[in-house]
Amino acid sequence: MGKTVIELQGIRRDFIVGDETVHALRGVSFSISEGEFVTIMGSSGSGKSTLLNILGCLDTPTAGEYYLDGISVRKMSKNKRAILRNRKIGFVFQNYNLLAKTTAIENVELPLMYNADISSAERRQRAIAALQSVGLGDRMEHKSNQMSGGQMQRVAIARALVNNPAVILADEATGNLDTRTSFEILVLFQKLHAEGRTIIFVTHNPDISSYSSRNIRLMDGHVIEDTVNTDILSAEKTLAELPANEDD
Amino acid sequence: MNWSNLFKISLKALSNNKMRAFLTMLGIIIGVAAVITMIALGQGAKKNIQDEISGMGSNMIMIHPGGERRGGVRLDPSEMQTLKESDYEVLRKENLFLAGISPNVSMSGQLVSGNSNYPSSVSGVGTDYIAIRQLNVAEGEMFTETDIRKSAKVCVIGTTIVDNLFPDGSNPIGRIIRLNQVPLKVIGILESKGYNSMGMDQDDIVLVPYTTVMKRFRAIDYLEGIFASAITEDMTDLATADIEEILRRQHKLKDSDPDDFMIRTQQELSEILNTTTNLLTTLLACIAGISLLVGGIGIMNIMYVSVTERTREIGLRMSVGARGIDILVQFLIEAILISITGGILGILLGCGASAAVRWLGNWPVAIQPWSVILSFLVCTFTGVFFGWYPAKKAAALDPIDALRYE
Ligand SMILES: Nc1ncnc2c1ncn2[C@@H]1O[C@H](COP(=O)(O)OP(=O)(O)OP(=O)(O)O)[C@@H](O)[C@H]1O
Ligand SMILES: [Mg+2]
Numbered sequence: 001m002g003k004t005v006i007e008l009q010g011i012r013r014d015f016i017v018g019d020e021t022v023h024a025l026r027g028v029s030f031s032i033s034e035g036e037f038v039t040i041m042g043s044s045g046s047g048k049s050t051l052l053n054i055l056g057c058l059d060t061p062t063a064g065e066y067y068l069d070g071i072s073v074r075k076m077s078k079n080k081r082a083i084l085r086n087r088k089i090g091f092v093f094q095n096y097n098l099l100a101k102t103t104a105i106e107n108v109e110l111p112l113m114y115n116a117d118i119s120s121a122e123r124r125q126r127a128i129a130a131l132q133s134v135g136l137g138d139r140m141e142h143k144s145n146q147m148s149g150g151q152m153q154r155v156a157i158a159r160a161l162v163n164n165p166a167v168i169l170a171d172e173a174t175g176n177l178d179t180r181t182s183f184e185i186l187v188l189f190q191k192l193h194a195e196g197r198t199i200i201f202v203t204h205n206p207d208i209s210s211y212s213s214r215n216i217r218l219m220d221g222h223v224i225e226d227t228v229n230t231d232i233l234s235a236e237k238t239l240a241e242l243p244a245n246e247d248d
Numbered sequence: 249m250n251w252s253n254l255f256k257i258s259l260k261a262l263s264n265n266k267m268r269a270f271l272t273m274l275g276i277i278i279g280v281a282a283v284i285t286m287i288a289l290g291q292g293a294k295k296n297i298q299d300e301i302s303g304m305g306s307n308m309i310m311i312h313p314g315g316e317r318r319g320g321v322r323l324d325p326s327e328m329q330t331l332k333e334s335d336y337e338v339l340r341k342e343n344l345f346l347a348g349i350s351p352n353v354s355m356s357g358q359l360v361s362g363n364s365n366y367p368s369s370v371s372g373v374g375t376d377y378i379a380i381r382q383l384n385v386a387e388g389e390m391f392t393e394t395d396i397r398k399s400a401k402v403c404v405i406g407t408t409i410v411d412n413l414f415p416d417g418s419n420p421i422g423r424i425i426r427l428n429q430v431p432l433k434v435i436g437i438l439e440s441k442g443y444n445s446m447g448m449d450q451d452d453i454v455l456v457p458y459t460t461v462m463k464r465f466r467a468i469d470y471l472e473g474i475f476a477s478a479i480t481e482d483m484t485d486l487a488t489a490d491i492e493e494i495l496r497r498q499h500k501l502k503d504s505d506p507d508d509f510m511i512r513t514q515q516e517l518s519e520i521l522n523t524t525t526n527l528l529t530t531l532l533a534c535i536a537g538i539s540l541l542v543g544g545i546g547i548m549n550i551m552y553v554s555v556t557e558r559t560r561e562i563g564l565r566m567s568v569g570a571r572g573i574d575i576l577v578q579f580l581i582e583a584i585l586i587s588i589t590g591g592i593l594g595i596l597l598g599c600g601a602s603a604a605v606r607w608l609g610n611w612p613v614a615i616q617p618w619s620v621i622l623s624f625l626v627c628t629f630t631g632v633f634f635g636w637y638p639a640k641k642a643a644a645l646d647p648i649d650a651l652r653y654e
């Protein structure tokens with residue numbers, strides 16, 4: 001196994017709602033190495049999104065240590081964390097979170113806009129490459145509202161890829177999509193995995209776990225299962241076996 | 249700082265939300281334009297009246313017969329005949345503070361010249377009158393002391409009279425006009441002064457030696473008033489006191505007797521008029537202030553309504569790595585662009601509206617630089633503040649909280 005990308009030590013996250021405290025995460029510890037494709041599963045409310053948001057530096061843990069690429073995130077300033085999100089993390093949301101009225105290419109360029117080291121020519125070229133790699137080379141000038149859900153999710157994935165992140169985080173990236181489109185997205189993630197990227201994929205769907213290399217199961221804010229999957233199925237094959245859409 | 253990219257981002261965000269940008273701008277445009285126009289109207293009216301007052305001679309003193317009028321009490325005609333020619337002569341000889349002094353008796357009648365006739369009022373005055381009223385003789389000349397001594401049948405007329413009695417454009421100098429059958433020779437024409445702010449035609453004027461009016465037309469031995477002018481404006485009070493003393497002595501009034509004449513100065517008149525115009529300006533300034541407030545509330549509203557939408561946008565931008573400062577700079581650039589564009593458009597609209605009022609409504613306007621600057625600053629400040637403040641609040645959130653904001 002490669003070097004450790006993510007290391008969590010006793011991560012806790014409490015939400016205070018009124019005068020009640022919700023313990024969303026009650027001490028989560030694990031580490032993830034470079035090149036792993038990890039699915040995180042668990043019932044609704046088990047803390048999956050909360051965990052992923054912390055991994056993505058979108059949220060701050062109440063307690064515990066989080067090392068990303070060996071650096072302690074807890075001790076970082078807000079600005080440093082923003083730079084970390086910009087350079088090391090690609091986040092894919094269930095509801096895509098694209099900029100409205102904005103073309104696919106501009107959405108994909110967005111992370112690079114906040115990186116002064118990248119020239120506009122390089123930015124464009126990398127955005128084009130990212131869009132092509134998700135199969136949207138012909139939809140670059142389409143606006144967010146002129147695309148299907150699957151296409152929007154691909155744009156979001158391209159946006160997560162464009163900064164060449166150390167880790168790609170996806171929260172129910174296929175949750176809003178039909179089976180076929182879900183598998184198309186899954187094919188994409190497997191391709192990224194094959195390229196050596198580190199992926200953490202939160203999902204409700206137990207079937208998806210067999211397409212990843214490792215499976216972490218959460219319950220009530222605890223890790224209750226952490227298994228390595230040696231028999232990884234090919235999403236491409238499954239997709240080929242799926243009955244074709246009626247109108248295809 | 250990544251200025252050029254942030255500038256691009258701001259422009260993009262603005263062009264993606266043209267309606268929001270326009271509505272925000274509208275508040276600023278209306279606020280700025282209203283303030284500029286209202287203040288220009290108020291100040292224009294004020295300046296107009298002030299010019300007119302100083303045009304009438306700010307040193308002017310008017311003496312009228314009869315004591316201080318008591319509301320609603322009808323005066324005995326004899327009380328209105330207390331000013332005599334001798335009073336005028338003594339004042340003229342003894343008062344050291346006067347630059348000029350002229351009696352005044354007036355009458356009205358029909359002026360006739362050839363086939364033309366025109367009803368007018370005629371002022372019987374002395375030679376100093378034109379200096380006191382700051383009139384100028386454009387052609388010919390004013391009558392002289394000799395004319396006055398001889399009760400000469402001469403007159404000096406304003407351009408309205410010229411236009412009405414000599415419609416063919418012939419030169420009136422040396423011509424004879426008739427006033428109530430009495431022939432008068434035109435010896436001078438006054439420079440045109442146009443209309444005053446009350447809409448009175450200041451060129452509808454006929455000046456005749458006062459002796460001519462008193463003896464040849466009205467057969468009276470009293471004056472209806474005396475006009476005088478102090479040497480300087482500062483000497484008006486001294487001159488007034490001196491006039492009062494001389495007239496009381498002339499009229500043999502005891503210490504306990506009230507004055508049987510009344511002295512008014514131009515200063516008092518201008519103070520009254522100033523109070524009125526100040527009231528007008530205050531009123532217009534209030535309307536302008538309200539417009540500014542309404543504009544400001546408009547800006548606040550549109551900014552506030554867009555907070556939810558924009559907070560999500562901020563969350564999204566932060567989730568892909570925008571720092572708090574990037575967000576703030578983007579929103580500041582947007583707000584500044586909107587506010588400054590709106591402010592400039594507002595200034596143009598305000599100046600345009602003022603000019604339109606001047607040309608269409610024939611109302612005097614005077615655009616005040618301070619009102620331009622003030623309204624521009626207030627509106628741009630409001631715009632920038634309400635553009636920046638929600639951004640500052642949102643940028644302080646964790647990205648996930650901003651994304652979930654509702
Ligand atoms: N912002 C918040 N404020 C208060 N409580 C929260 C907040 N976010 C999450 N929680 C609580 O934390 C717990 C875990 O939520 P989380 O969203 O992580 O669940 P999940 O595993 O992603 O569920 P799902 O599969 O339905 O998305 C839940 O009980 C939820 O009510
Ligand atoms: Mg969730």
